[in-house]
Amino acid sequence: MCCMCQIVPERVLKRLAADRKFSAEQRKNFADTIKIDTQLRRLRTQAARLTRVAGLIAEAPTVAPAPAITVYDCNHGQTLPGAQILNPATSTDPTAKHVFSETKSVEAFYAQVFGRNSIDNAGMTMISSIHYGVRYNNAFWNGSQMTYGDGDGSIFLDFSRANDVIGHELTHGVTQYSLQLNYTNDAGGLNESLSDCFGSMFRQWEASQSVKQADWLIGQDIMGPSAVDSGYTCLRDMADPDAKHCLAPQPTKYSQVKPGMDPHLSSGPPNLAFCTIAKAVGGNSWDQVGQIWYRSMTGFGPAPNLKMTAFADRTRAVAAELYPNDTALARAVDAGWKKVGL
Amino acid sequence: MGTVKIEKIGGLAGYGLPGSRLKSSGETAISALSPTDQAWVETSFQKPPRSQDGNERDTHRYRITRTKDGRDQTIEVPEALVPHALKACVSDKLI
Numbered sequence: 001m002c003c004m005c006q007i008v009p010e011r012v013l014k015r016l017a018a019d020r021k022f023s024a025e026q027r028k029n030f031a032d033t034i035k036i037d038t039q040l041r042r043l044r045t046q047a048a049r050l051t052r053v054a055g056l057i058a059e060a061p062t063v064a065p066a067p068a069i070t071v072y073d074c075n076h077g078q079t080l081p082g083a084q085i086l087n088p089a090t091s092t093d094p095t096a097k098h099v100f101s102e103t104k105s106v107e108a109f110y111a112q113v114f115g116r117n118s119i120d121n122a123g124m125t126m127i128s129s130i131h132y133g134v135r136y137n138n139a140f141w142n143g144s145q146m147t148y149g150d151g152d153g154s155i156f157l158d159f160s161r162a163n164d165v166i167g168h169e170l171t172h173g174v175t176q177y178s179l180q181l182n183y184t185n186d187a188g189g190l191n192e193s194l195s196d197c198f199g200s201m202f203r204q205w206e207a208s209q210s211v212k213q214a215d216w217l218i219g220q221d222i223m224g225p226s227a228v229d230s231g232y233t234c235l236r237d238m239a240d241p242d243a244k245h246c247l248a249p250q251p252t253k254y255s256q257v258k259p260g261m262d263p264h265l266s267s268g269p270p271n272l273a274f275c276t277i278a279k280a281v282g283g284n285s286w287d288q289v290g291q292i293w294y295r296s297m298t299g300f301g302p303a304p305n306l307k308m309t310a311f312a313d314r315t316r317a318v319a320a321e322l323y324p325n326d327t328a329l330a331r332a333v334d335a336g337w338k339k340v341g342l
Numbered sequence: 343m344g345t346v347k348i349e350k351i352g353g354l355a356g357y358g359l360p361g362s363r364l365k366s367s368g369e370t371a372i373s374a375l376s377p378t379d380q381a382w383v384e385t386s387f388q389k390p391p392r393s394q395d396g397n398e399r400d401t402h403r404y405r406i407t408r409t410k411d412g413r414d415q416t417i418e419v420p421e422a423l424v425p426h427a428l429k430a431c432v433s434d435k436l437i
Contacts (some may be wrong), residue, residue, distance in 0.1 A: 078426065137434055138353040142422075143397030155364070155434055156355070165354065172399040183399060191399070219355070230436055232363060235355050247363045248356030264356040 064123035066111075069103050071096050072129040074147075081129045081145060095130045095160055099148065102166045103128055109167070109202045110174070113286050114294045119173035121298075126170070130160060139165050141172035154226045162221035163206055168199035180302035185259055187305050189266030196267060197274045197293055200238060201286045211278045211285050219247075238275040241268035254308060254341035269340035270308060277336030281329055288329060292318045312342040343372040346383060347407040350432045351418070354400040357434070368431035372408070379425045383408070390417040398422065404429065 073096065074082035085091055088100035103126050110116040118124045127145035136149025139159035146169040148160040159165055172195050175181055181191040196218050204214045219235035233245045241250035250268025251257060257266045274293065278285040296314045303310075319326075319333045350366035351358040357366050372380055387408065402421040406428070407414050421429065 137355065138400065138402060140354065140398065140400040142401070143395045152434060155436060159354070168354070169400065176397055183396075195399070226436060230363075232436075242361075248359060249361045262352055262356065262359050264352065264354075265359055265361075 064117050067107060067118035067123045068125045069100055069107065070125060070127050071100050071103075072127065074129050074132040076131055076134050076150075078133050080132075080142065080147060081127055082131075093130075095148075095150075095158060099128050099130055099160045099166070102160070102163050103146075103170070105163070105206060106167050106170050106202055109205050109286075113205065113290065114298075116174070116294075116298070119170065120177040124173075124177075128160075139169055141169045141176075143176065146170060146173075151222060151224060154224050156224045156227070157222050159222050162219055164196075164199040164203040164218055164220075165222060166199075167202035168195040168218070171195040171198040174198070175297065178298040178302075179300075179306060180304050181306060182304045183263055185261075185305075186257070186266070186307045187303075188263030189257060189261070189268075190270060190306060190308060190311055192263040192267035193270035193274070194293070194297055196236065196238060196271050198290075200275075201290050204284070205286050210283060212282070214285065216275050223247075236264075236268075236271065238271040239279075241272050252340065257308070269342065270311070273312070273336045273340045273342065276339050277332050280332035280336065288323060288326075289333075291322060292333065295322065308342055312337040343380075344409055345369050345371050346428070348428055348431050349405040349407075350421075350429075350434075351403045351405055352400075353402040357402065358405075363436055364434065365437045366432045366434045368433055370428070370431045375425075375427055379427050382425050383428075386417060386419060387415055391419055391423040393420045393422065404432075 069088075071085045071088035071091075072080075072082035073085055073093070074080070085093070085096045088096045091097045091100070107118060107126060110118070118126060129145060129147045132147045132149050135152040137152055137156045137159075139146070139148045141147075146166070148158070151157045151159055172191070175191055175194050179194075181187040181194075183191055200214070200216060200218065204211075216239040217234035217237050220233060223232060223234065227247065231245060232247045235247050236250060237243045237246050241252050243249065248264060250265050250271070252268055252272055254269045257269060274289065278289045281289055292315050295318045296311060299318070300314065316330070316333055316337070319330050323329050347369045348367065349358055355364055356362050357364045372383060375383065383406075386406070387410075398420065403418050404421060404424045405416060405418050407416040409415075
């Protein structure tokens with residue numbers, strides 16, 4: 001009875017329930033069916049509402065909280081992370097205060113410009129250790145945190161002084177949680193180049209510099225007096241990778257990149273391509289070219305052994321996808337890569 | 343026991359790379375090292391230590407060379423795995 005009644009309109013059931021031609025028992029069944037049908041309709045309505053709400057909850061983006069930023073003091077030892085500085089924002093140690101504020105600024109850069117929530121895009125705590133080692137001339141990413149040496153005061157100053165260095169190290173984390181590039185051959189060069197590109201973009205973004213105003217130098221702020229006196233102005237120059245003013249000059253052509261080459265050398269061609277493209281496009285590096293690079297880095301899943309040719313082609317495709325009507329941009333991207341042989 | 347020559351390579355600044363204006367090197371007598379570090383040297387030349395994580399970026403590598411039986415043997419070791427006494431042997435300079 002119920003199976004049939006579900007498709008019988010309520011007004012028909014009411015008429016049948018009142019029809020004296022049917023027995024009392026049959027009329028009661030029709031009346032009961034009306035009640036059951038009503039309740040079933042209510043249940044279906046509730047179920048539909050529940051499904052809609054559940055769907056909305058499932059479709060809503062997960063809003064992870066902004067990342068915590070922590071700073072540790074190695075006190076010139078080499079054990080990581082060191083002793084936590086409880087309130088780095090108000091620390092009397094200027095290095096702690098500076099590293100905290102610049103790390104927060106890198107976090108804001110990635111959030112505001114690229115919509116990324118921290119290193120892993122899920123609010124990962126950003127950990128930095130300062131005063132690592134004695135007169136330690138380096139900064140590095142160890143797979144889970146940034147580490148900064150004070151420099152020897154002669155060749156190098158405190159490595160955390162340079163905002164592009166902080167952006168560079170933090171971007172190694174972003175790469176680790178996106179493309180997952182290896183650190184050898186083409187992938188290694190791309191890995192280093194992405195850190196230089198985003199480190200330089202961060203420096204320009206902080207200073208509100210256009211591509212014409214930018215110096216495109218990496219590590220200018222950590223050059224110590226003896227390096228400056230010898231005529232060196234930077235570690236690397238993205239606009240002129242093999243220039244004499246670089247402490248670590250790089251190749252400018254992909255044909256110069258050899259298997260097993262250190263990634264700080266093989267990053268030269270993609271660095272020059274990025275700078276060339278950004279200058280040709282004009283404006284702010286992070287507005288269009290940065291978006292192309294970010295999407296190429298984060299939008300296609302891991303590719304640990306990505307070749308430079310594949311990355312170059314990817315940026316060409318992404319440029320067409322993000323800016324389909326901008327032929328000048330497409331030409332600039334293509335020409336920039338061709339300049340370095342890619 | 344002889345000596346070990348040590349060179350620091352790579353890092354953010356690209357020490358010792360072709361064309362680099364930075365060099366960091368030094369040497370020490372093996373007998374001047376602690377017994378633990380001497381054992382590390384011996385073991386490392388038999389089986390060079392490798393990084394377990396593999397996600398370190400911009401860290402240095404140490405190229406360590408010793409002369410044994412009249413010929414040079416060289417290994418490269420990630421800085422995190424090199425004893426402090428050996429790392430302390432090198433000094434940085436502009437070239």
